[in-house]
Amino acid sequence: MNCSLSKSPSKAACALYKFEGKAGFRELVVEAGDELNILKEAGDGWSLVRVSSGEIGLLPQTYYTPTFTYSPKLLACIVPQTFAFLALD
Secondary structure, rough: OOOOOOOOOOEEEEEEOOOEOOHHEEOOOOOOOOOEEEEEEEOOEEEEEEEOOOEEEEHHHEEEEEOOOHHHOHHHHHHHHHHHHHHHH
């Protein structure tokens, strides 16, 4: 098994705060904790985002934090190495 430990961040993110955007400006309404998919940066501190319901709109970049996902294959490499390291202590 090829165990590359480089982190490959996805475009996944999580809403930090509630945001009630204005529909006339294509802004989203999100709740804190909503799962997001960042489609692209739109400029001036805004991003084009898809919420888990499928709705797409704008959200200020300060209202979300990126999350990282790992493939099952990568986890199969990381987890045994982590436990082996801990066993040495």
